[in-house]
Amino acid sequence: MYDIITVLAAEGPNGWFIPADPKELYYGGAAFLIVMALLSWKVLPVIKKGLNDSQQAMVDEGASADIALADAQKEEGDLRASLGDPQAEGKRLVAEAHEAANQLRLDSHAKTQQMVNDAWAKAQGDVVSLKTSVTSDLSGEVSTKALTAAEAIVANNLDGPAQTDLIEDYIQKVASA
């Protein structure tokens, strides 16, 4: 190998491939080896670690996707379970609506009946009260008219002799008391 290089170097006037001084090859090879060693020592672990991290991230993302998929599937299952049979659910809702409407009707009827009963009782009480009041007023009016008539009759009959009789009667009662 060295011979060939030496020959080539001797035959050619410093060509583009073979340097004029063969030692350059040695230096270049040594430098190359040094660079490669440095790369293997420092850079390659960094690159390897980066690749490993990237790979781990991809694995983690895959796991997260699996978990999300599992959650979605579970939620789907829950939703389907909650929905159950749509027709049966619809019938149930309609039945509930009917029941609520029926209860409302019953409540309304009872309330109306109670209002009617209260109004009837109040009306009866008012009638009794009004009857009592009218009777009392009428009685008072009759009494007033009777007294007015009595006073008028008495006043008309209280002439001189009647006054004298009343006074004499009074004197006799005082004297005999």
Added chain:
Amino acid sequence: MSDNRVKGYAQAMLNVAQAEGNVTGISNEMFSVAQAVSSNEELRSTLTDNRIPANRRQQIVEDLLGGKASNATVGLVSMVVGAGRAGELPDIANALAAMAANQDGRQVATVRSAVPLSDDQQQRLAAALKQNTGQDIDLKVIVDESVMGGLVTTIGDTVIDGSVRSRLSKLRETL
């Protein structure tokens, strides 16, 4: 007017009546004047109206009573009206009558009647009341048409009501 003031006026009048030697006459006249003032709304409102000058009110009294009552009575009534106490004249007259009666050992009996009582009726009523109370009675008769008929006698705190009005009132209460 307070009782003390009424009694004070009545006592002053009694002193004047005693000085005049006419206690019974002045007492009776004062009682009659007081009843007239009580029963006549126009006269009462005129004599108690403080917007009318006192001398004008006194002049009204003298014009009304002149020649109908003793000068002492006219003067006493004029004094009360001039002092602005015309509204209390009935109370003063009643107190004077009671004082005058007590002085002689008598008791005043106020009798309300729808018609005037004759002297004979008054004497017999006074005798009947004396029989009940044991005291001589000084009868004061007031004609009050609201009584309608019969009599209402008041002696002190005792009321003997035999009026038609009270009977009708009882009838009203019964009805």
